[in-house]
Amino acid sequence: MFVCKQLSAMSADTFCRLAQVRTAVFVVEQACAYQEIDAIDQRAYHLWAADEQETIISYARIFLQDEVVHFGRVLVAPAYRGQGEGHRLLQAILHQIQTLYPMREIRIEAQAHLAGYYGQYGFESISAPYEEDGILHIRMKKESFAN
Template sequence: MEYHVKKFTQLTTKEFLEIVKLRIAEFVVEQNCPYQEVDDADEFAWHTWLQDGPDIVGYTRIIDKGETVSFGRVIVNPDYRGKKLGNKLLEETLKVIEEHYPNRPIIIGAQAHLTEFYGAFGFEAISDVYLEDDIPHIDMRRDEIKSWHA
């Protein structure tokens, strides 16, 4: 299994097509949530993914917000779920953030049911639960790179 990290301009059209297909299958179709899944942030984000042969196993995108950094569109391919690959994906994503944005706070808008998952990586809730596209979310923050036990 390989981990890839690329800016938008470094992606091949095939790579971006496969990423977008997985994102739409998860966030629009599986979650029954019609919204503009591909957006302007894609052009400026770091795109990261785990790949097993031709399959994208998991994906995240990292966005520079100036004083803070964020990541989102966190997906594990349905065919690979239940194998703790979300942990590996998040560990790798946090390494990329530390490399490119050292010592910046990380703020994410997490689906509320994943609070415990992100909490295992040092994230703490900083908002009440709110609806985004009819899905309960919560803002979470991690101020410094800490040891975590996921």
């Protein structure tokens, strides 16, 4: 089951668990030194699933910027990869966006090797690949009403 909350509505313990898995994936696993926790966290909706022991299975954050919806920090914890969790997460992200920000365009900055994955959900590339924190990324968009 997915939970979607803003930072002000969650406990410090919950945000610490989310920050730990984000740091483990994006900083340690991907060997990227960057400011993982940022000002967007204070205004974003945080969407996650956890198991019975409260271990984070998957996570993403959703936010509005310049009248466009964005989501990012998309992850599936290593122990849960290859089990369809990424698809469940993306479906939950799109459902939450439709609930929170109906009829708005969605833009993401995806790792370039995932362009085909996001393409399955109607996202189209709108930039050439570019490097960010040592990883190739691509900008993509989707009309939210085209779920």
